[in-house]
Amino acid sequence: MMLVSCSLAFTILSTHSVSGISTSNVNTTDTVGFVKEDNQRDTISLLISCFATLGLCVYSAVHLNVPRKTEGNCRVLLRELQWCILGLFAPELMVYTAWRQLASARQLCLEIEEAKRKKEDGAEAREKVHSQTMLALAPKLTAPRRQ
Numbered sequence: 001m002m003l004v005s006c007s008l009a010f011t012i013l014s015t016h017s018v019s020g021i022s023t024s025n026v027n028t029t030d031t032v033g034f035v036k037e038d039n040q041r042d043t044i045s046l047l048i049s050c051f052a053t054l055g056l057c058v059y060s061a062v063h064l065n066v067p068r069k070t071e072g073n074c075r076v077l078l079r080e081l082q083w084c085i086l087g088l089f090a091p092e093l094m095v096y097t098a099w100r101q102l103a104s105a106r107q108l109c110l111e112i113e114e115a116k117r118k119k120e121d122g123a124e125a126r127e128k129v130h131s132q133t134m135l136a137l138a139p140k141l142t143a144p145r146r147q
Contacts, residue, residue, distance in 0.1 A: 014135070053089075055084060055088060057090075058084050058088055059084050062084060062087060064083060067079075
């Protein structure tokens with residue numbers, strides 16, 4: 001939904017006509033600064049299209065956790081917007097966050113495997129104790145009762 005609204009906003013903002021730049025009027029030794037809008041592509045439209053493209057790329061790369069049921073749509077949208085702004089200005093922080101989540105997930109998997117192994121070892125130990133108890137009680141259980 002956010003992707004569609006950003007695409008629509010980009011399309012609306014960049015609807016003015018842009019014609020090609022002719023090379024006959026351009027002096028290659030002069031440095032060109034801010035270019036006002038005329039019949040060619042100006043600096044503002046160039047910046048808007050760059051930031052919109054970059055923003056959509058960052059938005060498509062951000063994979064947030066599933067929101068809680070009690071969290072409203074506005075809150076989710078605000079959180080997505082915060083992460084997208086962070087991704088625009090500090091992409092290394094997003095990479096670091098993803099790396100830490102991966103490391104945490106791997107650590108959790110190791111802990112779960114260890115807990116399963118301990119549980120299986122515990123079950124084997126309980127089974128061994130149970131079988132030893134049954135062997136110890138077997139003569140008493142199979143002996144005839146005295147009346």
